[in-house]
Amino acid sequence: MRANEAHGRKSLLSKRFEDFCAVTTDSPRPPPRRTFSLALGGPQLKGLLWQILVVGIALAIIAFLWSNTVHNLSARRISTGFAFLGREAGMPIADSLLAYSPKDTYFWAFVVGVANTLRVAVIGIVLATILGTLIGISRLSANWLLSRLAAVYVEVLRDIPLLLQLLFWYVLMQALPAARAAWRPIEGVFLSNRGLILPSIPIGEGQLWVLGTALAGAVVFYVIRRALIAQQMLDGRPRPAWPFALGLIVALPALLSWQLGVRWTIAWPELRGFNFVGGLTLAPEYFALLIALVTYTSAFIAEIVRSGIQSVSRGQWDAANALGLRRSFMLRQIILPQALRVIVPPMTSQYLNLTKNSSLAVAIGYQDVVSIANTTLNQTGQAIEAIALIMAVFLTISLSISFFMNWYNARIALVER
Amino acid sequence: MTAITDVPRTVRRPQSGNRVLRWVRANLFSSIPNVIITLVLFAVLAKGVISFVQWGIANAVWLTPPNDSSACRAARGVGACWAVIPEKYRFILFGTYPFDEQWRPALAVLLFIALFYVSTRRAWWRRELVYVWIAALALISVLMWGGVFGLSFVSQDRWGGLPVTLILATFGLAFGFPLGILVALGRRSKLPAIRSLCVLYVELIRGVPLVSLLFMASVMFPLFMPGGFNIDKLLRAQIAIILFAGAYLAEVIRGGLQAVPRGQYEAADALGLSYWRKQRLIILPQAIRHVIPPLVNTFIAFFKDTSLVLIIGIFDLLTTAKTAIIDPAWQQFSVEVYIFIAAIYFAFCFAMSRYSRSLEAQTTGR
Numbered sequence: 001m002r003a004n005e006a007h008g009r010k011s012l013l014s015k016r017f018e019d020f021c022a023v024t025t026d027s028p029r030p031p032p033r034r035t036f037s038l039a040l041g042g043p044q045l046k047g048l049l050w051q052i053l054v055v056g057i058a059l060a061i062i063a064f065l066w067s068n069t070v071h072n073l074s075a076r077r078i079s080t081g082f083a084f085l086g087r088e089a090g091m092p093i094a095d096s097l098l099a100y101s102p103k104d105t106y107f108w109a110f111v112v113g114v115a116n117t118l119r120v121a122v123i124g125i126v127l128a129t130i131l132g133t134l135i136g137i138s139r140l141s142a143n144w145l146l147s148r149l150a151a152v153y154v155e156v157l158r159d160i161p162l163l164l165q166l167l168f169w170y171v172l173m174q175a176l177p178a179a180r181a182a183w184r185p186i187e188g189v190f191l192s193n194r195g196l197i198l199p200s201i202p203i204g205e206g207q208l209w210v211l212g213t214a215l216a217g218a219v220v221f222y223v224i225r226r227a228l229i230a231q232q233m234l235d236g237r238p239r240p241a242w243p244f245a246l247g248l249i250v251a252l253p254a255l256l257s258w259q260l261g262v263r264w265t266i267a268w269p270e271l272r273g274f275n276f277v278g279g280l281t282l283a284p285e286y287f288a289l290l291i292a293l294v295t296y297t298s299a300f301i302a303e304i305v306r307s308g309i310q311s312v313s314r315g316q317w318d319a320a321n322a323l324g325l326r327r328s329f330m331l332r333q334i335i336l337p338q339a340l341r342v343i344v345p346p347m348t349s350q351y352l353n354l355t356k357n358s359s360l361a362v363a364i365g366y367q368d369v370v371s372i373a374n375t376t377l378n379q380t381g382q383a384i385e386a387i388a389l390i391m392a393v394f395l396t397i398s399l400s401i402s403f404f405m406n407w408y409n410a411r412i413a414l415v416e417r
Numbered sequence: 418m419t420a421i422t423d424v425p426r427t428v429r430r431p432q433s434g435n436r437v438l439r440w441v442r443a444n445l446f447s448s449i450p451n452v453i454i455t456l457v458l459f460a461v462l463a464k465g466v467i468s469f470v471q472w473g474i475a476n477a478v479w480l481t482p483p484n485d486s487s488a489c490r491a492a493r494g495v496g497a498c499w500a501v502i503p504e505k506y507r508f509i510l511f512g513t514y515p516f517d518e519q520w521r522p523a524l525a526v527l528l529f530i531a532l533f534y535v536s537t538r539r540a541w542w543r544r545e546l547v548y549v550w551i552a553a554l555a556l557i558s559v560l561m562w563g564g565v566f567g568l569s570f571v572s573q574d575r576w577g578g579l580p581v582t583l584i585l586a587t588f589g590l591a592f593g594f595p596l597g598i599l600v601a602l603g604r605r606s607k608l609p610a611i612r613s614l615c616v617l618y619v620e621l622i623r624g625v626p627l628v629s630l631l632f633m634a635s636v637m638f639p640l641f642m643p644g645g646f647n648i649d650k651l652l653r654a655q656i657a658i659i660l661f662a663g664a665y666l667a668e669v670i671r672g673g674l675q676a677v678p679r680g681q682y683e684a685a686d687a688l689g690l691s692y693w694r695k696q697r698l699i700i701l702p703q704a705i706r707h708v709i710p711p712l713v714n715t716f717i718a719f720f721k722d723t724s725l726v727l728i729i730g731i732f733d734l735l736t737t738a739k740t741a742i743i744d745p746a747w748q749q750f751s752v753e754v755y756i757f758i759a760a761i762y763f764a765f766c767f768a769m770s771r772y773s774r775s776l777e778a779q780t781t782g783r
Binding site: 054167172370384387399 | 445451454455458459462609611627640642643722724735751755
């Protein structure tokens with residue numbers, strides 16, 4: 001085969017050589033023989049054949065698996081389809097944001113699972129970003145002890161499997177004292193084998209209105225600030241934005257709160273009998289999962305932040321210093337915008353990883369969507385549907401995060417002339 | 418010219434104190450915030466180290482008579498019980514592999530380590546390395562399975578511990594790597610059908626957690642196969658890991674392909690090389706060299722991710738460790754066992770990450 005090829009090439013070369021001679025001797029050039037190459041080795045036809053071959057193999061494999069599956073399902077008398085979602089789930093879910101009872105349907109159990117996944121993923125992403133950034137900056141600190149410790153933190157956490165860390169945290173959590181002898185690191189905070197109990201502020205309808213106003217105020221403030229900066233760009237005069245912030249985000253909601261007579265009370269947790277009443281309880285499973293995800297991911301984020309800051313060239317720091325800029329201004333306006341361009345793309349994949357890793361919850365019994373799908377699968381035998389649902393949920397979350405981060409990345413990208 | 422020689426040399430301020438003191442002042446106490454940070458960190462560190470030494474060394478129980486954890490239970494809460502490790506290490510490392518034959522998995526582990534070591538030597542990055550890999554993997558299979566050369570046969574549901582972790586990771590790489598190359602080439606191909614198939618595969622696999630792929634392998638795989646045809650659980654997990662590895666490696670390799678300058682493609686075309694010869698002789702060698710550090714990082718990630726097979730009940734290192742402490746006598750000492758296997762995982766991953774960093778330093782240093 002290869003000999004044939006080589007032979008073909010040789011003859012082609014000699015042909016070209018003849019052509020070359022032909023041109024120099026000024027005789028008419030023979031027409032290029034395109035038809036021949038199209039017939040045997042032409043790029044279009046070859047490409048088409050390759051595609052037909054590969055797609056054909058893929059289709060054959062899928063068809064094979066499909067026919068087996070259909071046959072197996074009918075042999076085992078498992079009905080396909082998502083009808084089971086309407087049936088009563090009957091599984092208990094210990095820890096959920098949404099109201100749930102075992103009498104609810106499988107569909108609702110799935111929704112509760114998705115909410116649990118999102119609860120750990122969203123809070124985990126926020127905390128991991130904060131912790132990771134702090135550690136990444138610490139690694140660059142002039143303080144030798146601090147930078148060494150940060151380096152050790154990163155190295156140790158990155159080189160141990162997340163699942164092992166998760167089991168480790170969970171074991172530690174179970175080894176905590178019972179509720180009666182709970183640790184109280186700060187007044188009102190209890191750490192026991194029932195999890196972490198924090199004081200909370202009960203949120204009712206009135207509180208929601210006030211918070212909503214504050215959020216709307218923040219959006220309006222953002223628009224005003226952009227307009228102010230645009231004006232400053234025109235005439236160079238700085239315009240203070242903070243009065244707007246004070247008015248829109250603090251004063252207006254405060255006024256509303258006073259008008260509506262909303263009361264902001266703090267619910268302090270209290271030990272009654274064997275358990276706590278009041279306050280916000282983070283169950284040990286949730287707390288262990290959150291700690292494991294946050295510490296593990298923060299080690300990766302720290303490295304991303306460090307390399308991002310290091311990617312900003314020395315000259316940028318020197319130039320900013322030479323202009324006599326304040327350090328905070330320099331970091332905010334010169335260094336960070338350049339570092340973010342390097343940081344954001346790998347950060348996106350860390351966020352995706354954290355979300356996907358939250359599925360390890362199944363190992364310690366936190367009921368996220370994977371764990372609930374697994375229980376469903378065991379109860380109903382609807383393996384394909386349950387796994388399809390897991391995949392659909394994670395694909396949706398992954399795609400949303402990528403979309404958001406791509407949008408953000410495009411926003412901060414370098415605009416070149 | 419003479420003016421230059423006339424310039425007085427910069428006078429250095431005489432430096433007081435010895436070098437250690439100067440270093441301490443520059444690196445720990447250079448400013449007031451630094452002084453505070455140093456003191457606080459030092460206090461925390463000292464407290465942590467002291468309590469760990471007390472727990473882990475001073476008050477620890479190192480050895481107990483076989484199957485007697487009373488000394489450990491007496492020291493519970495005060496000192497560590499390292500005695501659980503000598504008690505259980507054979508099970509943790511090799512699982513339920515027949516006790517008298519455990520030299521075989523031990524030898525397999527050494528072979529794996531030797532294989533990794535050989536693969537890291539630059540001088541060995543040649544075609545022969547592929548044959549070395551094939552030979553080593555074949556030898557490991559013979560050692561583990563047996564059934565020939567007078568070795569008794571051990572079926573793979575008795576395998577466990579460290580060899581299983583290494584097998585899952587290494588075979589995942591050995592098969593995932595060629596798969597990754599094919600998919601990466603497919604994703605950059607000009608043929609729309611092939612490209613979209615590859616994109617679909619990569620994005621589907623990367624979009625879902627490995628746990629769900631493993632579930633799929635353990636629950637759905639039997640449904641996919643013709644009736645009566647059953648594949649062992651370990652092999653099913655291995656297939657899931659290979660498919661997973663292939664998608665991630667494909668993305669790394671694609672990065673390398675993008676880094677090869679256009680001129681190289683054009684030059685290869687100008688030489689009249691066929692597509693496959695162009696890739697094999699010109700493009701891939703350069704592309705892969707570009708991405709060796711991220712490839713090593715991806716391998717570290719797999720190595721850690723193999724521990725997820727715990728969830729579908731395969732006896733890898735983490736699962737054997739978790740099973741070892743089900744024994745009621747030793748149940749309370751899981752922290753010690755977890756630290757032990759964390760040290761094993763750390764040793765492998767740390768060695769690989771140091772190696773990847775040294776490679777990076779070599780390639781960017783040039």
